Amino acid sequence: MSIDSISQDAPQDPGVQRPIPEAIRQGASATAESTLNSRHRKRVSKAFYGLCVAISLLSVLVLVVLLISIAVQGHSRLTPTLLTGSHSTSEPASSGMYPAIIGSLAICFVCALSALPLGIGTAIFLEEFQPTNIWLRRLHGFINLNISNLAGVPSIVYGLLGLSLFVFMFNAFGQIKVNESSGTEIMGVERYYQVLTLAGGGDSVLIPQSDLSQPTITITEPMPAVDRQGNTFQLEVWDPKSETPKPSDPAIRHRTVRLGQGGGAYAKTSWYYFRLPFGRSFLAAGLTLSLVILPIVIIASQESLRSVSPSLREASYGLGATKWQTVRNVSLPAAIPGIMTGAILAMGRAIGEAAPILVVLGATVAKNSGPQNLMDTVVTMPVLIFHWAGDPQFTYQQLAAAAIIVLLLILLLMNSVAIYLRQKMRIE
Amino acid sequence: MSRPAALENRQFRSTGAGVLQERLMVAVLAMCALATVGITVGIIVMLVGQSWNFFNSEHVSFKEFFTGTEWTALQSKNIDDAKFGILPLLSGTFRVTAIAMLIALPSGLITAVYLSEFASKKVRAVLKPTLEVIAGIPTVVLGYFAVLVIGPSLQWLTDGGFDAFNATSAGIAVGILCLPMVCSLSEDALHAVPRALREGAYGLGCTPFETSVKVVIPAALSGIVSAFLLAFSRAVGETMVVALAAGTQATYTMDPRTQSQTMTGFIVEMIKSENEYGTVQYFSLYGVAIALFVITFGMTLIGQLVRRRYRESYS
Amino acid sequence: MTLHNNHSATIPEHTRPIKLPSDMPQSASVTSDPTSNPSNAPQLADETCIEIANFNAWYGSFQAIDDLTLKIPRNQVTAFIGPSGCGKSTLLRWINRMNDIVPTAHSKGTLRIHDLDVLSPSTDVVHLRRQVGMVFQKPNPFPKSIYENVAFGPRLHLKLRRGELDELVEWSLRKAAVWDEVKDRLHAPALGLSGGQQQRLCIARAIAVGPEILLMDEPCSALDPASTLAIEDLLYELREQYTIVMVTHNMQQASRCSNRTAFFFEGRLVESGPTDDVFTKPQQKRTDDYVRGRFG
Amino acid sequence: MTLHNNHSATIPEHTRPIKLPSDMPQSASVTSDPTSNPSNAPQLADETCIEIANFNAWYGSFQAIDDLTLKIPRNQVTAFIGPSGCGKSTLLRWINRMNDIVPTAHSKGTLRIHDLDVLSPSTDVVHLRRQVGMVFQKPNPFPKSIYENVAFGPRLHLKLRRGELDELVEWSLRKAAVWDEVKDRLHAPALGLSGGQQQRLCIARAIAVGPEILLMDEPCSALDPASTLAIEDLLYELREQYTIVMVTHNMQQASRCSNRTAFFFEGRLVESGPTDDVFTKPQQKRTDDYVRGRFG
Amino acid sequence: TTTDSDAPAADASIPESNLVGEIKIDGSSTVQPISDAVREEFIKLHPQVNVIVSGNGTGNGFRSFYDKGTDVSDASRPIKAGEFEKCQANGVSFIELPVAYDGLTIAVNPENDWVKELTIEQLTKMFVGDDAAKNWSDVDPSWPNEPIKIFAPGTGSGTYDYFHEVLAKANDSELRGDMTLNENDNILVQGVAGNKYSIGFFGVAYYAANKDRLRAVPIVNPKDNTAYEPSVENISSNKYAPFSRPLFIYVNSESLNRAEVQTFVEFYIENVSDLCEAANSVRLPQEIIDHAQQNLDARELGTHFVTEDGESREGAFAELFQNENLVK
Numbered sequence A: 001m002s003i004d005s006i007s008q009d010a011p012q013d014p015g016v017q018r019p020i021p022e023a024i025r026q027g028a029s030a031t032a033e034s035t036l037n038s039r040h041r042k043r044v045s046k047a048f049y050g051l052c053v054a055i056s057l058l059s060v061l062v063l064v065v066l067l068i069s070i071a072v073q074g075h076s077r078l079t080p081t082l083l084t085g086s087h088s089t090s091e092p093a094s095s096g097m098y099p100a101i102i103g104s105l106a107i108c109f110v111c112a113l114s115a116l117p118l119g120i121g122t123a124i125f126l127e128e129f130q131p132t133n134i135w136l137r138r139l140h141g142f143i144n145l146n147i148s149n150l151a152g153v154p155s156i157v158y159g160l161l162g163l164s165l166f167v168f169m170f171n172a173f174g175q176i177k178v179n180e181s182s183g184t185e186i187m188g189v190e191r192y193y194q195v196l197t198l199a200g201g202g203d204s205v206l207i208p209q210s211d212l213s214q215p216t217i218t219i220t221e222p223m224p225a226v227d228r229q230g231n232t233f234q235l236e237v238w239d240p241k242s243e244t245p246k247p248s249d250p251a252i253r254h255r256t257v258r259l260g261q262g263g264g265a266y267a268k269t270s271w272y273y274f275r276l277p278f279g280r281s282f283l284a285a286g287l288t289l290s291l292v293i294l295p296i297v298i299i300a301s302q303e304s305l306r307s308v309s310p311s312l313r314e315a316s317y318g319l320g321a322t323k324w325q326t327v328r329n330v331s332l333p334a335a336i337p338g339i340m341t342g343a344i345l346a347m348g349r350a351i352g353e354a355a356p357i358l359v360v361l362g363a364t365v366a367k368n369s370g371p372q373n374l375m376d377t378v379v380t381m382p383v384l385i386f387h388w389a390g391d392p393q394f395t396y397q398q399l400a401a402a403a404i405i406v407l408l409l410i411l412l413l414m415n416s417v418a419i420y421l422r423q424k425m426r427i428e
Numbered sequence B: 001m002s003r004p005a006a007l008e009n010r011q012f013r014s015t016g017a018g019v020l021q022e023r024l025m026v027a028v029l030a031m032c033a034l035a036t037v038g039i040t041v042g043i044i045v046m047l048v049g050q051s052w053n054f055f056n057s058e059h060v061s062f063k064e065f066f067t068g069t070e071w072t073a074l075q076s077k078n079i080d081d082a083k084f085g086i087l088p089l090l091s092g093t094f095r096v097t098a099i100a101m102l103i104a105l106p107s108g109l110i111t112a113v114y115l116s117e118f119a120s121k122k123v124r125a126v127l128k129p130t131l132e133v134i135a136g137i138p139t140v141v142l143g144y145f146a147v148l149v150i151g152p153s154l155q156w157l158t159d160g161g162f163d164a165f166n167a168t169s170a171g172i173a174v175g176i177l178c179l180p181m182v183c184s185l186s187e188d189a190l191h192a193v194p195r196a197l198r199e200g201a202y203g204l205g206c207t208p209f210e211t212s213v214k215v216v217i218p219a220a221l222s223g224i225v226s227a228f229l230l231a232f233s234r235a236v237g238e239t240m241v242v243a244l245a246a247g248t249q250a251t252y253t254m255d256p257r258t259q260s261q262t263m264t265g266f267i268v269e270m271i272k273s274e275n276e277y278g279t280v281q282y283f284s285l286y287g288v289a290i291a292l293f294v295i296t297f298g299m300t301l302i303g304q305l306v307r308r309r310y311r312e313s314y315s
Numbered sequence C, D: 001m002t003l004h005n006n007h008s009a010t011i012p013e014h015t016r017p018i019k020l021p022s023d024m025p026q027s028a029s030v031t032s033d034p035t036s037n038p039s040n041a042p043q044l045a046d047e048t049c050i051e052i053a054n055f056n057a058w059y060g061s062f063q064a065i066d067d068l069t070l071k072i073p074r075n076q077v078t079a080f081i082g083p084s085g086c087g088k089s090t091l092l093r094w095i096n097r098m099n100d101i102v103p104t105a106h107s108k109g110t111l112r113i114h115d116l117d118v119l120s121p122s123t124d125v126v127h128l129r130r131q132v133g134m135v136f137q138k139p140n141p142f143p144k145s146i147y148e149n150v151a152f153g154p155r156l157h158l159k160l161r162r163g164e165l166d167e168l169v170e171w172s173l174r175k176a177a178v179w180d181e182v183k184d185r186l187h188a189p190a191l192g193l194s195g196g197q198q199q200r201l202c203i204a205r206a207i208a209v210g211p212e213i214l215l216m217d218e219p220c221s222a223l224d225p226a227s228t229l230a231i232e233d234l235l236y237e238l239r240e241q242y243t244i245v246m247v248t249h250n251m252q253q254a255s256r257c258s259n260r261t262a263f264f265f266e267g268r269l270v271e272s273g274p275t276d277d278v279f280t281k282p283q284q285k286r287t288d289d290y291v292r293g294r295f296g
Numbered sequence E: 001t002t003t004d005s006d007a008p009a010a011d012a013s014i015p016e017s018n019l020v021g022e023i024k025i026d027g028s029s030t031v032q033p034i035s036d037a038v039r040e041e042f043i044k045l046h047p048q049v050n051v052i053v054s055g056n057g058t059g060n061g062f063r064s065f066y067d068k069g070t071d072v073s074d075a076s077r078p079i080k081a082g083e084f085e086k087c088q089a090n091g092v093s094f095i096e097l098p099v100a101y102d103g104l105t106i107a108v109n110p111e112n113d114w115v116k117e118l119t120i121e122q123l124t125k126m127f128v129g130d131d132a133a134k135n136w137s138d139v140d141p142s143w144p145n146e147p148i149k150i151f152a153p154g155t156g157s158g159t160y161d162y163f164h165e166v167l168a169k170a171n172d173s174e175l176r177g178d179m180t181l182n183e184n185d186n187i188l189v190q191g192v193a194g195n196k197y198s199i200g201f202f203g204v205a206y207y208a209a210n211k212d213r214l215r216a217v218p219i220v221n222p223k224d225n226t227a228y229e230p231s232v233e234n235i236s237s238n239k240y241a242p243f244s245r246p247l248f249i250y251v252n253s254e255s256l257n258r259a260e261v262q263t264f265v266e267f268y269i270e271n272v273s274d275l276c277e278a279a280n281s282v283r284l285p286q287e288i289i290d291h292a293q294q295n296l297d298a299r300e301l302g303t304h305f306v307t308e309d310g311e312s313r314e315g316a317f318a319e320l321f322q323n324e325n326l327v328k
């Protein structure tokens, strides 16, 4: 069919010759008016654009106001004491946040150790092991839906769950009480009696506890004891009623106790002290927070795995790799930067979370050091800030602001690490 | 070119170990995935189990719980005086959430439109990280901001018309908190609108405003709605800001200038005061928690369903 | 302006060329029956509608079009062919300034539609795009009803009474040869149509605002053979009243549907001329290789 | 098994048919120089390598392949042609069970490679895919070094002594005609190669595990003309030792590179036969239309 | 580090404490600042002892105490009969030690220029019953017709109980239910400081720490009809009646076997009079402290404030705190 024949046929085709609607005729003839119309529309468009810019600027402005007000309030307290000291009621000015920084990091560590493997594993299962069976597919879909719902559960509800699940463990392993062995202890604890010596000033010795049902001891005769280096030595007894004068040599006093001196049980714990239930410990807090961030980790990892080009995966399958080999050698390495970024952002969330910590650990901030063992409680930065911000004394308000600056700096540091990791891995 | 020995004489690795490893990994990974279901089950069991102590009490009736206008769990030492009507807490939550949504939804959406439709690379490079920074600010900080900056400003502006702790300053702070979330989720939704639709609109002579409002936003509507719902449930569940800034009096009113204890605020107060552990008053916190859970769970569920439908409509 | 005025009497009303706003009143009086002088058609065929000279286009620092000069005649179908990435779409998208929305895109050179300088910053793009309709590779109806899709453009630009809009929608759908298939479900969602119907709907949507020029970027590449045929038939009808520029990958389609063909390669125009010449006696070796399928 | 045993003496070692793992020891003894009996080639040409009968495939409830029957002979290049969406890729992906990873995909019918029932759930897909290499439309090297890419498969499957791996990598890269271009940068990232080099690397990667069959899904569609030429040359060489099935959109490519052509349309096989016959004297009108570019 | 076996004699004068252990304290938020102050001094000497002080309120503290959750319970009121019973039932015996005086301070916003002083009747009008005064003008017509906003300690606190006892117990009624309650006294301070029409009550320590943003209302002593400020003299001389009250710590006797608890409690009693002033409370007369010290040394278990028949004793603190009242 040649072009010429087409153009000659065309005019004879009656279908083409339809009347042009009045609207177009008029619309075209009234172009001047329509230009006016278009000018008006452009103005609306410009105004909308202006609104967009204004609102967007406003959100930046809010951030700026927030940062400035915090900086103004807190800058004078940004001293070394802030980083080395601990909360003090008697001398607010010498308060610091050292235990809180350590505590937050410790919780974050627990959180990372528990949430990351679980979260990444879940994401891998959901993204890479999609079943063909219709019921299993539904189960997959259900798990996915469940995860997005978990992401919407308020963190305080996770706190309540942590309270029942980790702190009390539904009282299934007993309760933690003073002067009694706490819960079901599994490892990391040695029991002693602590007895004051003649040296005074809180000098004490430890005597291994053989009978656990005996919470106290009364010293009536010399017996083996342990000094602070852990060496065993023979403990001397001095009878005040006897003729012998109280020993004067401090070295001897250290090793001597009054006849009839009593002592109570002391549980010496190693860092790996472990018991059930966890009680108000940083382990419980870390695990609770890991519940909070788990959905975030899963969703970020899923997204990251999803963005791995399917062609890479197919290449690997095409070479006869199994699913797990494909995951390990291809998908996971390619997704790791994204997963790491998501993980670090989730950690940032965990470091800033206060509500579940309040529920699990309580609001106490008087602590001078980081955790001594797994079952030790901690102070965290957000809880300390919550406490300080709630105190009307001006010094504490300033301290709160300064602590916020430190917290934001730590978050900033984490985010930069995330960005750095992402970039570095991308280059490689 | 002769084939290398390795191929001439292929010595295959045994697949037995591989198969075993594969099975093991699948089992481990499946356990991980099932654990997430376990968490949901755990939450529900915990909430139902604990709130049983509350709802089962003779002092509590479902009718009163849902319709009563007084909530005095913290105020009443004596269980006989305690009133358990959740409406005051709901009204507190509602006031804070409504104010937050009034701030977060329009500005979040408009910022999202700006980012996805207009912003140049440079502006994006500034604006996106800014929003990410806001999103990363711990909520305690925003609570502090609400108490120290927003509250006093409101009092100064209205010459003492606001309480020291009030729903508005908490609401504003929660709004700031939700804004980045609304923005980034809406932007995702806008982004998912095929470029072709925008080009179709521009090709017909639309201005940028008309393209956004008449074509892009309607096309992204379900995504935007689900972003709104998520933000809503986030605001309902927000705790620290309200614990710091909203006050601790549960009043059944719509006045945004007064104190308003929210559901989460009440839970924190009750937990902090460890009020009479084992009493009905204490367990009432689980009653509130279950209501909170149902609300947020419902919201996210609806959001998910909306989102799913819209995903299907594009593929 | 002069060029246009000389011919205005013979130009169908609805295909009146683009005018700057100030020209409007003068030409508003010109009305004539588009079909009254068929004998003029061959004469018109050579009048230049779009004139491109020394045109360069970049995306960021990447030059997508390199010093291109080309005249596109009126009321004909011009096909752009060439291997993927050679800049066909880019040129098309500059003709109605669609590349305004690509932040990195910029250009240099002359691009005129009759007497309108397309690239000038002062050009009213809304007005321009009203006169230069565009149809895309993948049919992209709005997720609204069929009626709303067609009515979308007129609603923006024209002040219409109810009946007028209905009439216009019907006219456009008829013109795009899809009326019979959709007339019973005008208010059903457009996304429920088949690919070919959607593509014709998009053409109807484009002509409903009364453009002079239709740009089509691979309009059939996402379609099944039957739909492709329907669109090709449609092109055949429309070329009487519109200046059509189409990009295609299908050499056979180009030879079937176009009057003129331009072959691009790596951002340059290699050859252009009447379709038969380009396909049967190409002047350049590369053109020959390409149309014979030796590459691309 | 019987079919294979009858011919085993005449089959070159490297094209040894797929065996279930239990068969290994028996046939390991069979060794002969692949090039020693060129006279056998024509005879081999008609032996069926892949046999497809009454094959149906679905994605969810959508039927992508409808009752397809086809024999693919050994040591030849078979081209699958047909318009987009007709099921070419789907069939290819069933031959090495790649569609196992698409959760919604399922199939029915017979698909045998020699005596191996590909679709049987008990078939060891790892073993299958070792024997059936696949090359994709877009080159998809792993984001590792060139060496690591080629070594990936052997590392998974083979017990190798020191030095053997190096030898194997070199052999594969030579075979894929890319050795000279990469030999000096074996440990550079594979993503730094050009598209054509990447595609040849992917072919090297596929043959490094010693497959009998190579499946190629539009291997040149993402490549520039020069790279396309290089790949076509390579195919020409490889067909001596491999059974190759390729999907292509480019009719000229199909006619240049393949011995046999199968034309698909909407999930059905319309026609198959020697390439020359399909292109010059097709039996079906639709085939004729398609190879002449009347649609698709 | 020095090894104690052959440490030079010079070190012996200030022996480095190697006391270890953990001491848990909870209870009154009024006492908490004192306990905190003692804790801070104590751990300077015994850095390895972990002292955890919470201030959840007297009642909440007692509950932990009889559940064996704490070693020491702070209290801003004596133990109640019911709590004592629980202790007995759970086998928790304790030593009761008064540590300081507090003046329960009724504070208003500094901008409040109408309240000059308050009588018990006025307070009753404001705080007791659900029909209590809604507006200031309901108490005194000359006062502004604005709603009273009340900030009070939580119901688990001793302060609430004490206030309740003084104002409401006599006529068997309850404090009004629409107050803003919080166990955290700092929140109360913020609440009162934040609004002109608010009023609140808490321990004098919290007032003293925030003198610049609060005003303490003088309370009319019903005995001499004179209004007294909650100043140190007025509190310790009991002129600031009826809101002058003693603060206590209760020590689990079993815990007292533990060297660290024993050392801590001894340190507490020895130093509390000095430290409580730093914490803005008022020191007890020396004879009371001495008496407490004696009780501690002699391990005198039990409370002075519950009778043998399980009734709470009524009367002035100094009269009740006598050995003959001690009930195990």
Ligand SMILES: Nc1ncnc2c1ncn2[C@@H]1O[C@H](COP(=O)(O)OP(=O)(O)OP(=O)(O)O)[C@@H](O)[C@H]1O
Binding pocket: C059, C060, C062, C064, C082, C083, C084, C085, C086, C087, C088, C089, C090, C091, C102, C104
């Ligand atoms: N938005 C963009 N940003 C940067 N580069 C672009 C953009 N769009 C196109 N390009 C590049 O410009 C060149 C020309 O692109 P164009 O889309 O015009 O090619 P084309 O001839 O239409 O190809 P095809 O047939 O594949 O559509 C290509 O190299 C392409 O990669």
Ligand SMILES: Nc1ncnc2c1ncn2[C@@H]1O[C@H](COP(=O)(O)OP(=O)(O)OP(=O)(O)O)[C@@H](O)[C@H]1O
Binding pocket: D059, D060, D062, D064, D082, D083, D084, D085, D086, D087, D088, D089, D090, D091, D102, D104
């Ligand atoms: N994963 C999938 N899920 C659902 N449908 C699919 C999937 N993959 C392909 N299809 C559908 O199956 C049909 C055949 O697809 P296939 O990829 O085999 O076509 P093709 O002939 O290779 O086309 P092309 O030339 O475009 O690659 C198409 O209609 C396609 O939409």
Ligand SMILES: [Mg+2]
Binding pocket: C088, C089, C090, C217
């Ligand atoms: Mg293009």
Ligand SMILES: [Mg+2]
Binding pocket: D088, D089, D090, D217
């Ligand atoms: Mg395909």
Ligand SMILES: O=P([O-])([O-])[O-]
Binding pocket: E027, E028, E029, E030, E031, E055, E056, E057, E058, E059, E075, E076, E153, E156, E157, E158, E159, E160
């Ligand atoms: O001192 P209290 O916290 O018990 O009032």
